Amino acid sequence: MKSVDLVIVGGGPAGMSAAVAAYDAGIKDILILERDKSLGGILRQCIHNGFGLHRFKEELTGPEYAYRYEIQVKERNIPFKTETMVLDISEDKVVTAMNSTDGMFQIKAKAIILAMGCRERPKGALNIAGTRPAGIFTAGTAQKFVNMDGYMPGKKVVILGSGDIGLIMARRMTLEGAEVKAVCELMPYSGGLARNIEQCLNDFGIPLMLSHTVVEIHGKERVEGVTIAKVDDRRRPIPETKQYIECDTLLLSCGLLPENELTRAAGISIDRITSGAVVDENRQTDIEGVFACGNVLHVHDLVDYVSEESDIAGKAAARYIKGENAAALPCTVELETDGRVRYTVPQRIVGKEDVTVYFRVADVFRDIKITVRDGERVIISKKKQKVAPGEMETVKITKDMLASLEGNKLTFSIE
Amino acid sequence: MYDVVVVGAGVVGALVARTLAKYDLKILILEKESDVAMGSTKANSAIVHAGFDAAEGSLKAKLNVRGSEMMEQVTRELGVKYNRNGSLVVAFESERKEVEKLVARGIANGVKGVRLVERKELHELEPNLNDDLDCALLAPTGAIICPYELTIAAVGNAMDNGAELKLNFEVSDIKKTDGGFAVTSSKGETVETKYLINSAGLYSDKIAAMTGDADVEVHPRRGDYMLLDRECGNFCSHTIFHTPTKMGKGILVSPTVDGNLLLGPTATDILDKEDTKTTAEGFASVVSKANDNVKNLPLNKVITSFCGLRAVGSTGDFIIKMNDGVITLAGIESPGLSSAPAIAEYVEKLLTDAGMKADVKVDYNPIRRPAHYFKTLSMEEKNEIIKKDPRYGKMVCRCESITEGEIVEALTVNPRATDIDGVKRRTRSGMGRCQGGFCSPTVVELIARELGVPFESVTKFGGASVINYGKTKGDN
């Protein structure tokens, strides 16, 4: 069996950044395996701009951002195989993959980085009653039809869910001549970025109907309309508020789910909230030498954070391969949340250096304090005017704080 | 002039055609939809019932027990999945009498191995059962299959043995002629045949009326289902029914042959034979009744929901009759799937008894290559194939691991798929947890390429179910 120091599964921004970081840290024997026709991941179909504001201090489109990393990969001659699907990862780090030229093959890796990204939640998961005609797509599928294939999957559109892809598709379909009649959002707030609501809906006069959902789909062969209704504070539809909207297309933008079949099959622990692996600050999972980063770990709204996280994973994998990482220490500090903070990444800290902790909140909260406690003792208290589920938050746990911890638990809360 | 025309390509018509295809006969299958298996056969519980349900002495009982015995061989020959997982009919203490009656009926119907299991054994068999359940009927011969896979394979095997299939042919008129019948479609196409088999499911009454038989009555009874992710396929190993009522067998919880978990069906009598809308009430009822039988159902793992229509006959039994060259198969509600091989055998006998003269073909081949054979090969065997045809190395559907080679096969092997749902039923591409989100654009491309049709004319399931409305501005 062929062996390679570092196998990276997925050649999106996460996989590419991790490869570059590992290479620059001295690991040259790398192989990136990517299922799609070329590197770039989901960014290849995101032809709008708004990428790279943090990382490159300029506004790039998705393909431009991806291209910057692709160049870095190619400049370093980091080997990659496209149109290659990874089918299995074993606990002892044997990667099984398949493509048309090599057939099915196996590689023994010293370390593996998981960077498989995420997929959209399909209609079934939402259990909308009614017929099952053509014309129901996830926003990402529609995006692929429009941006990659050059075809219009709809003319009169209702969008359910106000995730970023849905917002961006509202604008894209409008620019292509479709009529976007409404964006319905079950929650009383949008899951998308504020700037996308401004630029994709408000600028085009598309109504955002908060606390609304689609209760029935009509049409036998192609969608002919949907019935929407307002929901009460327990998210149940209010029958008297039902209204019919004529449309030929329903786009779903109801959240993304990390793509962790391989991770699960390998026996790696999964966080119930993020649906990604449980990791430490090196993004190492509970299988030594297997790391995860990007959307496969938790859903990011900004690709800049993906790159940041992937740098960490790439460098840590390099240290691991060189034998500089002590075997995963028995967990030193567990990070816990109060529910108002939904989750944190990482979920545990095993080292002594500064750690940036990423997290999301469960609801919109105003004039609050983000608090981190060591037992009863408050070690961080950060004032914020507003936090929302759509925007990722960060706090930094410094090495001084870690050095002076009394317990082995840190609790994150909103107060 | 055909020897036999079969109207309706559901599981019943498919197995009839396949059974008759062993004779030197000119056979034609007519189906109004764009694919086979689009009626009741597409959306049902997929259970091969052991045969304890139907009243003693009824056609249902006889054909069910016989069909269930035949099913293992039929599925082996046709290369479709079959899993004898056993059925349990569970009961609370208050329902014990009913279950005991069922066990007695099972024994009377000749169901092998049927017996009562008590609380302790029951909960050992299925740890996720509701703690309050007291006892159950266990039928070890109960099995699960995939009804559309069976139907596609049966039609394919019939075609490989010379039968013909016409899709999008809605029979709208039947005239008696000198030597048989002239069967005309709603588009005006006419075919002639000596014998006519009416296996039109919900519309078997309409077809019967066209042949001059006004006595057949069939009405639709709706059933809503929910399907859970493959992560949940191990939730239970048996098919779990509740003690039946007169509306049917209640809500079942069952693994499927593909490893998903199926919940349903409801039972609502309706008037419209096309009304397969799912309803919020239906979902609620599925969930609440499933919760009577099992605990900790992972309802957040639902990946799709659907609705099927039973063709309920007016007599309470299957209606099977032969009259002047017409065989009517009506009211084939549950256990129609289980009985289908036996119904086909019965039809064969009716025809030969009626003096139909035909020899068995010398080159008749009952075997069809398994539709999912590629998945079962070893790495070496797969590599042999990929070397010859690189399309088998190109993954299209990542949830179910389906390659381009397998999709092209679905578009070229009898009976050929012509739309996205057809590809989906043959390969499972798009049936996984993302429900086609990722692969459907590629599948559209492959259909357009293989069938030589424009991208925007590709449909979900024929008719007006188009996926795209033409090019974007930039591409015009």
Ligand SMILES: Cc1cc2nc3c(=O)[nH]c(=O)nc-3n(C[C@H](O)[C@H](O)[C@H](O)COP(=O)(O)OP(=O)(O)OC[C@H]3O[C@@H](n4cnc5c(N)ncnc54)[C@H](O)[C@@H]3O)c2cc1C
């Ligand atoms: C539609 C959309 C709109 C967005 N809009 C913005 C925006 O406006 N601004 C912004 O900054 N960020 C935006 N983001 C966020 C950002 O682009 C993503 O978070 C980022 O692309 C995630 O990178 P990734 O590498 O983790 O995942 P991906 O880009 O999804 O890459 C994962 C790669 O892994 C491959 N893969 C998966 N499984 C396998 C396997 N088994 N074998 C081989 N390969 C595999 C996939 O094909 C894919 O190429 C958006 C995200 C989405 C989904």
Ligand SMILES: Cc1cc2nc3c(=O)[nH]c(=O)nc-3n(C[C@H](O)[C@H](O)[C@H](O)COP(=O)(O)OP(=O)(O)OC[C@H]3O[C@@H](n4cnc5c(N)ncnc54)[C@H](O)[C@@H]3O)c2cc1C
């Ligand atoms: C909710 C539900 C659960 C069930 N569960 C089970 C179970 O677990 N086990 C079991 O054994 N059975 C079960 N059944 C019963 C089983 O599904 C049916 O008995 C079986 O599918 C009937 O097959 P069929 O070929 O008679 O009918 P169909 O599958 O309905 O086929 C009839 C075909 O005729 C075509 N057709 C109609 N009119 C015309 C026309 N004018 N011209 C041309 N074509 C026409 C239709 O399009 C259709 O394809 C269940 C049924 C339902 C609905």
